[in-house]
Amino acid sequence: MAMTEAAVRLVSVTKDFGAVRAVDGVDLSLAEGEFFSLLGPSGSGKTTLLRLVAGFERPTTGRVELSGREVTTLPPHRRDVRTVFQDYALFPHMSVEQNVAYALTVRGVRKAERLARAREALATVRLDGFGPRRPAELSGGQRQRVALARALVDRPAVLLLDEPLGALDLSLRRRMQTELKDLQRTTGITFLLVTHDQEEALTMSDRVAVVSDGRIEQIGPPVEVYERPATAFVAGFMGTTNLLRGAAARRVVGRPGTFSIRPERIRLADLAEPAAEGERTVTGRVAEIVHAGAHTRFTIALPHDDRLTVIRQNLAGLPPSVRPDAEIRLLWDHDDAFPLPS
Structure with a gap:
């Protein structure tokens, strides 16, 4: 994929937790408007990479850039990114509309504008008319869409998705995969997804990075990574394979x-x-x-x-x-x- 100004760039990034190196010298660039997935098993370092982009963690060494601007030491609220977590983290005492508009409320946006933008965000995720409801009145897939609308309401440059479909059943998860990809195409926002699910990465991504032991084993379009794996680890993790040696x-x-x-x-x-x-x-x-x-x-x-x-x-x-x-x-x-x- 041709790269102009990268939406996200990590330069020689490492992250240590005591004696444990969770991220080991990663270089990574995401294009504007790209759907990019970090794919790997538990403990591979993929979630730490996402947290470094979000600002929840600071790298031990290296540099983090967003749209050409270094943000390595900036806190999360000063980065033009939003994160959708697996547990949604909706406020149960607030209506759907109030949940979506919460970030705008904190920023002091006028009521009429924030409600209009909340309704626009809900329409984007196909939840028109759901504003007065409470989260407890929604299905799992609908709560997931509310979390997406809340992240999109202030129009971030990058949307970070941390295993967002993990709590859904199989049929709903597959339907949400299609809807997430459609949403990304509609909004043009750069999406960075963290997942251990190969089907999710293959279905939604423009490019995939396979992560193991804090390093990136291979980056490329899903078909290329699947059909032409760079290492035995990639071949074994990216779907089922017959691995033959010696x-x-x-x-x-x-x-x-x-x-x-x-x-x-x-x-x-x-x-x-x-x-x-x-x-x-x-x-x-x-x-x-x-x-x-x-x-x-x-x-x-x-x-x-x-x-x-x-x-x-x-x-x-x-x-x-x-x-x-x-x-x-x-x-x-x-x-x-x-x-x-x-």
Whole structure:
């Protein structure tokens, strides 16, 4: 993505908590109007990075910039950013409208203007007419939208989202993913999302940074990070993969090194089916079949205790030989075994 003036820039940022280094020399730039995700497991440092941008933490070393202005030592209220947390933190004794307008009330904005802006923010998140209600009268998804409206009401340059969908059920979470992306496109505000959910990052982001042990392992568009992982950690964390090293790589892939093969790239076939030109093939035994709604996951036991996972969309029938304990053939294109640094 072409970068002009970065909405957010971290320059050689580290953060220590006593003897623990939570962020280790991170350089990062977010473009204006970009939806960017920090993806990683618990304890990887992604939330600390968000708190450094928000001003809730100060870096041990390095620099934080917003729209070209250094803000490293500025407190949160002097930064043009707002944060939406997982628990929403709505005031139960206030109406929805009062919750949304709270920041404007603290700043002394006139009543007529703050109510107009609160209603505009509620309309942006599709909650027209909900202003008089209390948070307890709303569903989880509606409370999430109120928290978004409250963060958007004073039109920040950057919106920080700290695991905002974690408390929602699966179907609502997926619907909110679409709505968040639509909201970001509509407002043009730079969104920075922290999540451990690969589906969220893949669904919503323009770019993703995969974080591990306080460092950024890879940055890129979701498709690139998924299809061409830079490290074994990225391959394993960004979705499901078959990671093959050493002797297993030589046996299964036919080459030395470390390789990632995505399970949806592997084809199941009868033993009699030959490999086409450019395909690699191995035979194995069906050790497990797990039906997971739209797809089925197969675990295939190979000789020498090697195993491969295969994921197949439930669109058509399987070859007759694909049943528990049956011997079958696996095929994939040579290029689908993606090489990784050893």
